[in-house]
Amino acid sequence: MFSVSKDYAPPFGMIAPFFWIGSLFYLLGMVFLLFLSPDAGHFDPAVAGWAHWFLLGFMMMIIFGAMAQLVPVVVEVGHFSVDLYYIIWPLLLLGTVLMSAGFWISPTILPYGGLIVLISMVIFLYDTLMTLRKVTNVTLTVKTVVASNLFLLAGILTGFMMALAVGAGLDVDIGNWLGAHAVLVLGGYVTLTIMGLSMILLPMFGLSHGFDETPVNQAFYLMIAGVIFYFFATVIGWELGKFLAFVMMLASVTLYLHQVVIIYQTRARKENDIWAKSMFVGYGSLLLAAMLGLVYMMTNSENFLMSSAWFLMIGFFSFLINGHLYKIIPFLVWFERYSPLVGKEKVPMLADMLPKRMADYEFIFSSLGLLIGGIGLLVGNSDLFMGGVSLLIAGALFMFMSVRWMLKYGENKSQ
């Protein structure tokens, strides 16, 4: 029978830096948007530097911190060596700063940052894949975790190859490989990981039961096939193949969204708390990003590509991650500081351990900023874009203060 014992749970002090750093990178990332032009294309080094700051420093940092806690829950065995997480975050932090500096200041720094990021991710993958070797109950979720981690490895290797091309003159067609790098990391790792984790977390927090899982199973296979197909289309330089792979990935996203609707319809817990509201905006953004991506494929207009990426990153990724922080951090804090006191004294409920007003402000500012900034990108209006960014900065500031508030809750209860 499966259980996650206290031995499986990583120490709070090990995971907390991931959330501190991640939310700080998010805040600074929103500030750095002020220095980007809405007319900048996806090949612009300023955009590439910002994208790596956001995706590595915020998103991957928090995903890795969350995975330290969630891997045992998802695959039903303890970590191979959870202590490795002590060195993952410092390496990822340093590598991310150097990589962004490489894009913004001097390309010669880029390979050094890329190498450090590569090492941190290889350590993460080593623990995850060695953990997976202990699994006896090989479910579809486990297979998906394996596939997504292999995609991450391929994604960071292609990224490092491009870093060598930019910074050290390696002869690589960056234009050809940039798409494969983005598809491997964002489709193959991030989206598959979110799909897998959400199949555990959405029913858990919404108390959904007895729903059909066919759509998400099909979505998993389609996304895996689409990413592999895109990779090989890149290797042989087959443009139509890349287009077909995109269609497969879009179909996968559509099926996944259908699954989310099914889970939503069967939930017993109908309260629209900050987590639920964040999920609404996050999944709405994913739908919008998919539609804009479809229009880009038909028109090849850079505005549609950039606004699709905007709603994917600032909408889907940010709201899903930030929304789950309001669940994950209180749980970790409660587990560390209050679970030993159960039965001995009154302990708080998890819902009491988040700053509701600050969280509401974060949600309102971030949602408005997402929408206004996205419209600014779509129509190429700098004033709208900057207005949206200003609201996002306010939202990110409330997010950072909320994370601080949650991590410090009951600090005097520490054992």
Place this chain on the structure above:
Amino acid sequence: MCAITKEQVFDAISTVIDPEVGFNLVEMGLIYDAIIDETCNVKVIMTLSTRGCPLHQMITQWVKEAVEKLEGVGEVEVEVVWEPAWNITMADDNVKKALNG
């Protein structure tokens, strides 16, 4: 003959609160049965609202400790089962009403 009743066992377990939803395990409908033998050994049959619950082991430990507080109780065993799977219809009306927002 053991004097401990099933009602007493359920009352003892009703002091255990799920920190995520804020209701006790009995009103959530998570406690399926309590089998008490002649020497007052108790076996609690229960489930959890989700298979991947990270508090699985702690919750079963809290249930065990709550029942062990009953006077005259013998060995206490807690078994978690997944059939029948829990659903909201098993919860008390106050829980259903509160969860409906």
